Amino acid sequence: MSSDDTTQNEVPIRDAMIRLGQLMKLANLAEDGAEAKELIENGLVQVNGEIEERRGRQIHPGDSVTVNGVSVVVVSG
Numbered sequence: 001m002s003s004d005d006t007t008q009n010e011v012p013i014r015d016a017m018i019r020l021g022q023l024m025k026l027a028n029l030a031e032d033g034a035e036a037k038e039l040i041e042n043g044l045v046q047v048n049g050e051i052e053e054r055r056g057r058q059i060h061p062g063d064s065v066t067v068n069g070v071s072v073v074v075v076s077g
Contacts, residue, residue: 012077021055029067
């Protein structure tokens with residue numbers, strides 16, 4: 001799925017969108033909603049290269065989410 005020189009992985013979703021907090025749990029970027037909220041509040045989460053402060057942000061296929069240097073790209077699944 002990913003090559004040795006990248007930390008970006010694809011995360012398939014069933015629906016047209018997923019909330020940021022849910023995606024972080026699905027992609028193992030956060031253990032639970034509380035950790036996701038803390039990471040977001042501390043400015044450690046980027047969506048498409050920009051810091052995101054809303055846990056409820058809608059994430060769509062093609063969007064990239066980065067937490068602590070680990071990036072995932074949402075794809076239709």
